[in-house]
Amino acid sequence: MEQTEHQAKTVAGRQDSFAAKVARRIRATTKSGWLVYLLLVAMAVIYIMPFLIQISTSFKTEADASNNPVSLIPATWTSAAYQRLFLHSDFPVWFRNSVIVTVFVTLGRAFFDSLAGYALSRLRFMGRNFVFGMLVAVMSVPSVVLMIPKFLIIKYLGIYDTYAAMVLPLLVDATGVFIMKNFFESIPRSVEEQAMIDMAGPFRIFWSIVLPMARPALVTIVILSFQGSWNELSHFIIATQSPSLTTLTKGVASLASGQLSQGNQYPLKLASAVIMTLPVAIMFFIFQKRIMNVSEGATKE
Numbered sequence: 001m002e003q004t005e006h007q008a009k010t011v012a013g014r015q016d017s018f019a020a021k022v023a024r025r026i027r028a029t030t031k032s033g034w035l036v037y038l039l040l041v042a043m044a045v046i047y048i049m050p051f052l053i054q055i056s057t058s059f060k061t062e063a064d065a066s067n068n069p070v071s072l073i074p075a076t077w078t079s080a081a082y083q084r085l086f087l088h089s090d091f092p093v094w095f096r097n098s099v100i101v102t103v104f105v106t107l108g109r110a111f112f113d114s115l116a117g118y119a120l121s122r123l124r125f126m127g128r129n130f131v132f133g134m135l136v137a138v139m140s141v142p143s144v145v146l147m148i149p150k151f152l153i154i155k156y157l158g159i160y161d162t163y164a165a166m167v168l169p170l171l172v173d174a175t176g177v178f179i180m181k182n183f184f185e186s187i188p189r190s191v192e193e194q195a196m197i198d199m200a201g202p203f204r205i206f207w208s209i210v211l212p213m214a215r216p217a218l219v220t221i222v223i224l225s226f227q228g229s230w231n232e233l234s235h236f237i238i239a240t241q242s243p244s245l246t247t248l249t250k251g252v253a254s255l256a257s258g259q260l261s262q263g264n265q266y267p268l269k270l271a272s273a274v275i276m277t278l279p280v281a282i283m284f285f286i287f288q289k290r291i292m293n294v295s296e297g298a299t300k301e
Helices: 002-058 062-067 080-087 091-122 128-139 143-157 163-170 174-185 189-197 202-213 215-230 234-239 248-256 266-290
Strands: none
Touching (some): 080 091, 091 128, 091 202, 091 215, 091 248
16 A cells, blocks of 8 residues: 555656646747847837838928937827928929839739740740759849940830830830749640640630639739839939930939929928838739739649
8 A cells, every 4th residue: 555655656756747748838938029029019119110100201391200210109290391392392203203104013013024934844846944044144134234225225116215215125124034934834734735725825825724823823824013113223323314205113212302492391202112112012902812823723633
C-alpha cells in the first residue's frame, strides 16, 4: 500500500510539473505574441503616418501648415486647397489626361501582354527562345537608359507631343509578358485538346479557353499596369511638351518644385498628392485578394 501511494504521489508530482511547464510556455508564447503584435502596430503607424499627415495638411490653411507641418489635426479645417486645384488651376486637365492614358495603357497591356505570353508559352516558332531571352534582358535594363532611344523613335515616327506618343510605347510591358507566360505554362495543355479536335485556331483557343483561366494573372497585370501608367513620369517628360497634354505626375512634380506657385503652398501640393494617390490605393485594396490567386485557376483531369 505504501509503495502504491508513493507511486501515485510521484505520478501526480510529474503531472503537476508538466502542467506547470505547459503553463509557463503558454505565458511565454503569449508574451512573445504580444511583442510581435506591438512591433507590427508600430511599423504600421510609422508607415501610414506620412499619408495621414498628407491628408491632414491638405485641409489646413497656409499659415497653419507652415507653423505645424506634422500636426494631424488642423487648427482650422478648410477645403481651399481643393477648390483652388479644381477651379483655379489646370488640375482638371492633368487629371483628364492621366485617366485617358491610364485606361488605354491598362487595356492594351492586359491584351497584348497576355497575347504575347500565350505565344511564348504555347506556340513553337523559330527564334522563340531568343525572343524570350531578349524579353528577360529588357527587364534587367533600367528604364532611364531607354529614355533617349524612346525619344528618337517617337520623333522619327512623327507622333511627338500627341496622345499616341504617350500611349503606344507603354502598350506592352516585358514584366507583364513574363508573368503571363509563366502562368499559361501552369495550365495543362489537356484543356485545349478538345478545341484542337474541333479545329479551333490558336487565337480562338487563347481567347475562349485559356484566357478565362488566367484571370488571377490578368487581374495582376491590370493592377500593375494601372499603377505603373498612372504614376509614370519619365516617359511623359520625353513624349510631350504641350501644357494641354500634361498628366498628373508632371503637374504635381511642377507643383512640388514650386514652378506653379509662390511660397510653401503645402496644402495645395499635398491636396494634389492625395487626389493622385487615391485611385491607385482604392484599386489595390479592392483587388488585392485576387492578385495571383492561383486557386481560381481551372484544370482538367
